[in-house]
Amino acid sequence: SQTIHQWPATLVQPVGSPLSLECTVEGTSNPNLYWYRQAAGRGLQLLFYSVGIGQISSEVPQNLSASRPQDRQFILSSKKLLLSDSGFYLCAWSVQAGGTEAFFGQGTRLTVV
């Protein structure tokens, strides 16, 4: 069966510090991968998606970047965090060919102080 892992579960970082959140998927090959952010009062917003290694599409302009160094690994990064980067970050995956269901990880709660 397929599983998705995100870490860390919680993170408190000072303004201006770097960020790296990691997501890995097991039990499937060549998935579509997604980063969403859930901010208070704003709902879930798609940040990035990837259809393959090294292929990243950004949905909204922001202070964050994403990378996909391996087929089942997706990383969310920032060089310098802003207060507005605080939120709940969720990684998701879906099958590329034929399937349409999305599956989410347990999320990372990021607080920028």
Added chain:
Amino acid sequence: KQEVTQIPAALSVPEGENLVLNCSFTDSAIYNLQWFRQDPGKGLTSLLLIQSSQREQTSGRLNASLDKSSGRSTLYIAASQPGDSATYLCGGGAGGTSYGKLTFGQGTILTVHP
């Protein structure tokens, strides 16, 4: 651009009631609609997926319908239980290579009290 709205924002019911959660979307070209459950501080758990060629899906006490022409989906929960208390989110998906790119509503916070 797809916009998704969920009504009501919050719902409190006694145990045993049947209830309906509503989700409306602006773009009828929606490819699929997925209902999720989110417990506090946790990720999203997929409940039901309705693909564009389908009208409804059922899983246990849950039934979800999709009416693309009216831009609406409903999630019906039968015989609600305290364990059903959570936030329920609907997400509308586009087709093509965009599987998994979902536009979400703000959610309905459901409380089922004993």
